[in-house]
Amino acid sequence: MVKMIVLAAVVMSGCAIRSTRARDATLHYHPTLDELRTAPAVGPMEPLPRAPLATIALKRVTSAYPQPIGLDYSDDGGFRKVIGVEWSAEELEAALSDALPLALAGADSAVMHARGSIVSVALYRFGGTMYALAALELRVSHEGAEVYAARYTASLQGPDREQLLVALANRLVSQIAHDDHLAVALGGGVR
């Protein structure tokens, strides 16, 4: 209907037109769509590295991201319409809660403890493509004193919501397992 009105207006009168592709279509606390578009496509799931940081035990992963986490649009052009709201990312939370303790090799005798906080999740659908980004903050403490803190971010795009969120969790865990700064902070590297 809107397209018809616009086309009729164009035909019937001289006019100036400004039409934009979605750029700021994301929520204000997320990157723009242009930035989300730089993410690679989701690929086959890679096995997680089994290179545990043996002295860390994970206390828990908390969800501390602002919601909603995104919007569903009919397409990404000037005539796009919001058709739905993305509210939460349980798949990501569950995958992180499962995979992160394995990467950190939790043990009762561990001398260090880690807290993970999911501080940002962005999930947008434009037509048939979904763009996702997640940020996890890891804080490692020894005797109650924080000795290391880092924020890990991963982004992907693809057609399937669940596959995207699980793959994002795996990417985040993989970054932590390969974080050389973390290994150094633990006292010279323990991997």
Next chain:
Amino acid sequence: MTSRLLLATIALAACRPAATYLVAQAPGRLAEADRLSSVPAIILVTPQDRRPEAERGGRAAEISFLFLLASTGGSISHAAGAAVLDGDDMLRWSNHGFPGGDDSNPSSVASDIGKALQSAAGRPIKYVVAMANAAAADAADGTVIATVVLDHATQITPTNADHNQTTRQQGNHQVTTTTSSSETFGSYWTFAFQIELGEVRDRRVARRLVLHVASSASSPTAYGDAVQKAATEVVHAVASEWSKPSSATPPFSPAPAGPRRCARPSGACGSSRAMRIRSTGLPSSRPATGDR
């Protein structure tokens, strides 16, 4: 003329939507509060405001196209996205006594968290206008210093909106017709805080913990939930992690700060990355979760 102006002013004031009053109920005293007996004092210091600009001044949904009809002077526009509430004008808080705080800024949020913390811990909270390190210089060993960081406090309304204005000549008159339509997908309230805790040894912050709290809902009651969560998390963290006194010097020194791999304020510089966060007693330089 004066009475017309007065009437117009009253009409405008009546049409303006009312500000939302954010209220937080204090939780009851927690059982873990018994383990805080060795803590000489809990001090709440000057809060930090890291809300994105859109949450302070508001933002409309992005206009995805705009036609200006040159021959008739009319216009057609379409917007799709999310509108953000003007938080500085449309939100109101109570203030329970944070010195220097007004009724609509982060000090009011901090005072709500202080009130909830006082109730959850079952002991008085001291408010100090200073940064954590400055407050530590005058504090006894074992004192807990808390800094509230306000990351998000807003209402988001996903919206599609169309606006059509045409102008035509009718005799000696110019007639302008305006039609607008919009559909929304509900309103969502979202609140996110960080609580940076420091434990004092030798007049400086010797141990540090950072807690994240967020709550979202279709009503502003999410604010009260976030405040209660914050107070509960602080009592839990101090009771479980700081119930034993710290040694004078932490046994692990943080690695020297590495280069920030992502300089963009939105934090989106590629598919994956790690960004170090400065740790142990230093003011945090990391961006809030929302930066745009």
